[in-house]
């Protein structure tokens with residue numbers, strides 16, 4: 017059954033804003049949470065993930081959580097620790113205490129960002145490839161996936177961890193042709209993750225059905241996800257602008273792209 021009330025953390029962010037417009041079509045009533053206020057949304061909860069009382073009130077009575085809040089790029093370890101590691105722990109504790117049955121966790125390709133991108137004819141990267149974070153940011157997503165596994169094994173709280181590629185209106189560079197997830201496919205995948213039965217802790221890659229896909233969407237499809245989009249329509253323009261991927265440039269040859277150079281070791 018479709019969960020009715022959904023807590024959307026990170027609702028003020030880029031992906032949160034996209035999902036605020038797309039998810040209601042799937043029948044969700046959204047409760048919004050972000051440390052930043054959201055214009056035109058007086059009922060949104062404006063609080064930090066460090067505020068455990070606010071979090072506990074926010075999750076009370078919801079059918080599920082789509083957890084997007086957190087730092088979304090590389091940052092000093094202390095900041096990642098607070099927002100992404102402690103913040104995600106605080107959310108899971110609040111959800112456990114309030115009996116929320118399922119969380120969809122915005123993990124990231126950067127949990128496996130140091131994995132070499134497959135060449136032509138190589139097999140796609142499987143979902144059980146060893147974790148290879150490319151940043152403290154990616155490390156926090158790796159932590160989030162393990163936290164989700166712990167809360168499933170110990171407390172029966174279900175999670176779908178979605179290793180999102182690049183979810184923007186359009187891919188912005190040639191790497192993104194391989195990892196792009198259209199916003200419409202993002203909504204399809206989150207909906208599948210929220211409604212599939214008996215997921216336990218499932219880990220999936222989050223992207224469209226791109227011609228240049230780098231990873232295996234099998235576990236996402238097993239949830240009922242049927243991607244409809246392909247980045248190939250943007251390939252001509254992006255390759256004319258940036259050239260083909262350079263096999264000598266680490267930022268072009270790893271799943272995580274330029275994050276492998278953060279702090280930069282290559283001019284990109």
Ligand code: NAI
Nearest residue numbers: 026028029030031051064065085086088122124180182183
């Ligand atoms: P964003 O940076 O635009 O949004 C993140 C939101 O989280 C912001 O509105 C921010 O105010 C909020 N936030 C940060 N720390 C917080 C805290 N301590 N307490 C409460 N709110 C806090 O990022 P975006 O692109 O919307 O991404 C959303 C989520 O999806 C993030 O967790 C990101 O790591 C993940 N993700 C996004 C990808 C993408 O392509 N957009 C790719 C892979 C993962």
Ligand code: 15L
Nearest residue numbers: 088089124125126181182272
């Ligand atoms: C991410 O995890 C980031 O949150 C997003 O801003 C993009 O950089 C994306 O990955 C990506 O890999 O393109």
